[in-house]
Amino acid sequence: xxxxxxxxxxxxxxxxxxxxxxxxxxxxxxxxxxxxxxxxxxxxxxxxxxxxxxxxxxxxxxxxxxxxxxxxxxxxxxxxxxxxxxxxxxxxxxxxxxxxxxxxxxxxxxxxxxxxxxxxxxxxxxxxxxxxxxxxxxxxxxxxxxxxxxxxxxxxxxxxxxxxxxxxxxxxxxxxxxxxxxxxxxxxxxxxxxxxxxxxxxxxxxxxxxxxxxxxxxxxxxxxxxxxxxxxxxxxxxxxxxxxxxxxxxxxxxxxxxxxxxxxxxxxxxxxxxxxxxxx
Numbered sequence: 001x002x003x004x005x006x007x008x009x010x011x012x013x014x015x016x017x018x019x020x021x022x023x024x025x026x027x028x029x030x031x032x033x034x035x036x037x038x039x040x041x042x043x044x045x046x047x048x049x050x051x052x053x054x055x056x057x058x059x060x061x062x063x064x065x066x067x068x069x070x071x072x073x074x075x076x077x078x079x080x081x082x083x084x085x086x087x088x089x090x091x092x093x094x095x096x097x098x099x100x101x102x103x104x105x106x107x108x109x110x111x112x113x114x115x116x117x118x119x120x121x122x123x124x125x126x127x128x129x130x131x132x133x134x135x136x137x138x139x140x141x142x143x144x145x146x147x148x149x150x151x152x153x154x155x156x157x158x159x160x161x162x163x164x165x166x167x168x169x170x171x172x173x174x175x176x177x178x179x180x181x182x183x184x185x186x187x188x189x190x191x192x193x194x195x196x197x198x199x200x201x202x203x204x205x206x207x208x209x210x211x212x213x214x215x216x217x218x219x220x221x222x223x224x225x226x227x228x229x230x231x232x233x234x235x236x237x238x239x240x241x242x243x244x245x246x247x248x249x250x251x252x253x254x255x256x257x258x259x260x261x262x263x264x265x266x267x268x269x270x271x272x273x274x275x276x277x278x279x280x
Contacts, residue, residue: 019071031055031081033088035260038225039251041238047245048104051089052254073110082113086126089137092257094130101264106138106168111145114156124163134164142170157186182220190217194228201233214241
């Protein structure tokens, strides 16, 4: 006999309410795409951005992506919203390029999108039609998304590689962490999940995990991105292990389109006592 609790009932009801709100949010254009820079740890040069989906309701309040993205992924709505993110990422990259800055813009891709029949063709065509190169739009995939349909995902990833897309294994260490996934040679970048970074100052064993992931990734010729850099300690940790790229509030929070563009153009890169530059 299944047990029903008030807590489970509340969770189910909350999901139902948010799902209904998601439908209305899509119709009301409440979604936006913000951009967070990725910094070369050793040189301080901005090398790219990550496009991040944001949901701001009409009353001005924000809904956490950790809450609504999984619900989007459970439906086909992620395909429509994902296309919106792709369009904004392409637009942002092209605007920067026209201003003289060749900066990559990475895009998060879900398992649902990968399984969609014409996703890869449509994505490639969107980029090519603007006279741009797929290599400037790294695609971020989580372990969890890949393992939902690993065979199909690996096939899609191989096709994306052949078209020139760079693939990044996002939130590494929080999912199945299958070594054969790393050995598939589909990825060129590993992003260490921010939970490890944030725990590092108080949990020495977490520092050891970061060191181990870094060593393994380097021996397999992956570029490494450390997420969640928010303090001097985090930045120094990345520098100590010679991690290539860093991302987090220490450098800059995610910014709306216009703010991110102005941030680059105006070179507003002074963070704490460290000075950063934009690669033109």
